[in-house]
Amino acid sequence: MSDYSAPIGAPIWFDLMSSEPDKAAEFYGDIFGWEAEEPDAEFGGYRNFVKNGKRIAGCGPVMDPNGPSDVWSVYLHTADPAATVTAVEKAGGSMMVPPMDVGEMGTMMVATDPAGAVIGWWKPGTHPGFLEWGTHGTPYWFECQSKDYAKSVAFYTEVLGARIEEVGTGGDPDAVGPDHYGQVFLGESSYSGIMDAAKLFPAEVPSFWQVYVTVDDVAATVKHVEALGGGVMMAGEETPYGTLAAVTDPFGAVFCLGHPPAGWEG
Numbered sequence: 001m002s003d004y005s006a007p008i009g010a011p012i013w014f015d016l017m018s019s020e021p022d023k024a025a026e027f028y029g030d031i032f033g034w035e036a037e038e039p040d041a042e043f044g045g046y047r048n049f050v051k052n053g054k055r056i057a058g059c060g061p062v063m064d065p066n067g068p069s070d071v072w073s074v075y076l077h078t079a080d081p082a083a084t085v086t087a088v089e090k091a092g093g094s095m096m097v098p099p100m101d102v103g104e105m106g107t108m109m110v111a112t113d114p115a116g117a118v119i120g121w122w123k124p125g126t127h128p129g130f131l132e133w134g135t136h137g138t139p140y141w142f143e144c145q146s147k148d149y150a151k152s153v154a155f156y157t158e159v160l161g162a163r164i165e166e167v168g169t170g171g172d173p174d175a176v177g178p179d180h181y182g183q184v185f186l187g188e189s190s191y192s193g194i195m196d197a198a199k200l201f202p203a204e205v206p207s208f209w210q211v212y213v214t215v216d217d218v219a220a221t222v223k224h225v226e227a228l229g230g231g232v233m234m235a236g237e238e239t240p241y242g243t244l245a246a247v248t249d250p251f252g253a254v255f256c257l258g259h260p261p262a263g264w265e266g
Helices: 021-032 081-090 149-160 218-227
Strands: 011-018 047-051 054-061 071-077 094-102 106-112 118-124 139-146 163-167 181-186 189-196 208-214 231-239 242-248 254-259
Touching (some): 081 118, 094 118, 118 208, 149 189, 218 254
Parallel strands (some): 071 118
Antiparallel strands (some): 139 208, 181 189, 231 242
């Protein structure tokens, strides 16, 4: 697909909290062809990245020197932030940032799910979120890497009204490990997934949401990342869901790359 309009509960925005926002803007501009808008002093130096004339992602400086830095965050579409807060808390999540208006652009909120993953929500005003998916430099997929798969499945099913379809396990509720995976369906389409990551990362790594960006050539992009001072966590790997890679920017932020398999129709 190319044109995209996020249904309620689907990813609508993603952004980077960077220790070096100016240098990060140069890096991602080189990698994905993103153009950076001027930082907005009214909103703490936050800037939008633009691709194909449309805002595609955001970047802001680290505001809390004692907090996390160089991390990508994912936001889901909400039409009613207050109702989402109620649903999050009822399902066992907790609020980190209660709903707050960002000028006329929209309303944001940030929560922690019961498995410990940080996840945001965005109610668009004048800022609609990203409007393109599946072309070079635009989203490919979004994924919750969960250290407690059962809690994550229950939470997102309840809060989003989603249907979780198991892949790779035959729907066996007792199946565990990296092949335990659920696609998050909203209506007839899936926009994100939940990975059982309990055995994939060290105990000290919490659950987190992961961003995949579409590229025309994964191998070439991995080399480009390395040439610009980024790191490679997983070089291009062929999977039934396309060629995937995991890399870092020069400051440590992790993001993934994706290219669809042959014959794929978005």
